[in-house]
Amino acid sequence: MNKDMWISVDKRSSRLIIRFSLPGFKRQFFMGTRLLDTPSNRELVRRKRNLIAADIALERFDPTLNSYRFRTAQETEALTLQKLEEESSYSLQELWERFTEFKASQVEKTTILVKYQRIANYISRFPTQSTEDAAKIRDWVLKNLSHYMAWETLNSLSRCCDWASDSGLISNNPFFKLKIPKPKNKSLDNDYKAFTLEQRDLIIQNFEEHSLFCHYAPLIKFLFWTGARPGEAFALTWGDISPDRCRIYIDKSCNLYRIHKGTKNGKKRIFPCESGSKLQKLLLDISPVVPQSAKLVFVSKTGRPMTSSIMFSFWNEWKSKSSTFKYLGLVKELANQNQVPYLKPYATRHTFATWAISSGVSPDKVALWIGDTVETVLTHYCHPEIVSAECPDF
Numbered sequence: 562m563n564k565d566m567w568i569s570v571d572k573r574s575s576r577l578i579i580r581f582s583l584p585g586f587k588r589q590f591f592m593g594t595r596l597l598d599t600p601s602n603r604e605l606v607r608r609k610r611n612l613i614a615a616d617i618a619l620e621r622f623d624p625t626l627n628s629y630r631f632r633t634a635q636e637t638e639a640l641t642l643q644k645l646e647e648e649s650s651y652s653l654q655e656l657w658e659r660f661t662e663f664k665a666s667q668v669e670k671t672t673i674l675v676k677y678q679r680i681a682n683y684i685s686r687f688p689t690q691s692t693e694d695a696a697k698i699r700d701w702v703l704k705n706l707s708h709y710m711a712w713e714t715l716n717s718l719s720r721c722c723d724w725a726s727d728s729g730l731i732s733n734n735p736f737f738k739l740k741i742p743k744p745k746n747k748s749l750d751n752d753y754k755a756f757t758l759e760q761r762d763l764i765i766q767n768f769e770e771h772s773l774f775c776h777y778a779p780l781i782k783f784l785f786w787t788g789a790r791p792g793e794a795f796a797l798t799w800g801d802i803s804p805d806r807c808r809i810y811i812d813k814s815c816n817l818y819r820i821h822k823g824t825k826n827g828k829k830r831i832f833p834c835e836s837g838s839k840l841q842k843l844l845l846d847i848s849p850v851v852p853q854s855a856k857l858v859f860v861s862k863t864g865r866p867m868t869s870s871i872m873f874s875f876w877n878e879w880k881s882k883s884s885t886f887k888y889l890g891l892v893k894e895l896a897n898q899n900q901v902p903y904l905k906p907y908a909t910r911h912t913f914a915t916w917a918i919s920s921g922v923s924p925d926k927v928a929l930w931i932g933d934t935v936e937t938v939l940t941h942y943c944h945p946e947i948v949s950a951e952c953p954d955f
Contacts, residue, residue, distance in 0.1 A: 567610050570598050577606050583617065586624065594631045651730055652690035653698070653718070657681055659730070660721040680717045683710075692722065695735035708744045715740050755908060755915040760901040761785050767891055774875045774891050779847050780859045780867070781909070786840045787832050788913030788931040790814065791906055795867040800854025806844035807834050811932065815866070828932040869906075876906050914938060 567581040571593070579592045594609075596602040613629055616622045623629065661677045683706070684690070687698050698718075702711045715736060722734040756764065765785065768778040783794055792814035801810045812829040834840040849856060859867050873890070880887040889897065896903035910931060917927050924938045931938075 565603070565607070567613075568603065568606050577602060579606065579610055579613070581613075583622075590624075590626065592626050592630060596631065651692070651725070653687065653692055654681070654684050654690055656692070656725045656730065657684055657718075657721055659728075660724050663724060676717075680714055683714055692731060692735050695739055699736070699739045703741070708741075712741055712743050754902070754904055755912040756901060756904065758916060761912055764892060764895065764901060767895060771891055776862045777872075777875055779843060780872075782843055783840070783859070784906070784909035785912060786834075786843070788910045788917070788927075789832070790910060790932075791869060791872060793932075794859055795857075795869075797858045798854060799849065799852060799856050799858060802844060802858070804852075805836070806841050806848065807836055808832070809834070815868075830929065830932045832930055872906055911941070914941075 567579050569578055569580060570576070571578045574593075575597065577594045577596045577598055579594065580589060582589045594602075594606055596606060609629055609631070613622070616628075657677075657680065661673060661681070664677070665673055683702070686705075688694075688701055689697055695718075699715060702714050706714060719734060719736040719740055722731060722736050725731045726734050765778065765782055768774055768781050780794060783789065784791065787794075787809065789797075789811060793811050796813045796815040797809070797811070801812075802808070809832040810829075811832060847858070857866055861867060861871050865871070876890045877893045878887050878889050892901065893903060895901045914927050914931055917930070918924060918938070925935050928935045928938045
């Protein structure tokens with residue numbers, strides 16, 4: 562580029578000016594600088610000229626030239642105040658809504674409905690919606706949320722404000738320096754523990770005999786006998802099971818919001834069971850008289866689709882929303898009686914995998930049946946000698 566291309570001196574004012582033409586524009590562009598022709602002023606004008614040229618090359622040129630004008634200190638201050646006023650017009654809730662809309666096409670719908678909506682609910686409870694009060698918001702988060710949720714919330718707000726800053730909605734991210742250290746991971750020992758076969762059978766027996774929870778005994782048996790994830794069982798329809806009830810096609814899951822999607826890791830699989838096995842007999846016993854392929858296999862006592870919250874209520878405890886009244890779920894009650902250890906519902910999956918391997922099934926077959934990797938199976942379950950076997954009726 563010519564050193565002084567587009568730069569000249571206005572004969573009437575003796576000030577430096579920028580004048581240029583562009584293809585596609587009929588008029589010539591002219592911009593005064595108010596600067597006398599001195600070496601230092603010429604260098605300032607060259608920088609402005611280079612900025613215009615770069616914007617033209619990047620196809621973001623402002624034909625009004627407002628973005629490039631030389632302004633007095635008073636004009637700059639006025640523009641800064643105007644921008645701050647515009648920024649203050651965006652509440653944190655509005656920024657989060659815009660950020661959520663931006664991310665909607667990039668993440669799964671379930672993530673939007675669960676994680677992003679959870680943050681939105683927290684924001685609605687904040688003592689202020691102003692980004693200028695970021696420190697006050699941080700203090701509220703630390704006081705009212707767990708360490709992990711405080712960490713996740715502040716990180717989410719920081720990502721939102723990073724995006725808002727990049728989008729020109731605010732000038733900077735007020736949460737950038739307010740993030741807290743990530744809490745140390747708690748021991749995952751309980752997450753990978755399994756019930757003994759005696760404990761498993763005791764839980765099943767108590768569900769069968771329980772006056773309130775006997776309806777859920779088939780679901781509990783299915784989880785223990787297949788190692789399926791709870792969400793996969795909730796989404797299972799009779800069309801996913803062969804007429805002889807010996808083949809179960811697992812290709813979807815659901816969550817609290819009843820959003821059907823693929824399995825956790827995207828793996829589709831067929832779970833085989835032997836003719837005459839406990840699992841086949843269970844499925845034959847609960848099969849509908851009139852086949853309906855779209856009908857869910859497992860539903861609540863009131864006929865609603867199963868959800869993790871419903872399972873939590875009969876596994877752990879149920880709390881009344883209108884009072885402090887609560888009653889224990891069956892497994893929590895057995896644990897309080899020291900009859901079984903308290904483990905999360907996911908322990909049904911670990912119980913199946915652990916005892917399948919202990920019964921002589923190779924880790925690769927177990928991985929295939931439960932829709933996981935061999936590496937995960939070897940990491941989290943006992944792994945005896947690999948032997949060839951059909952699924953045992955253990």
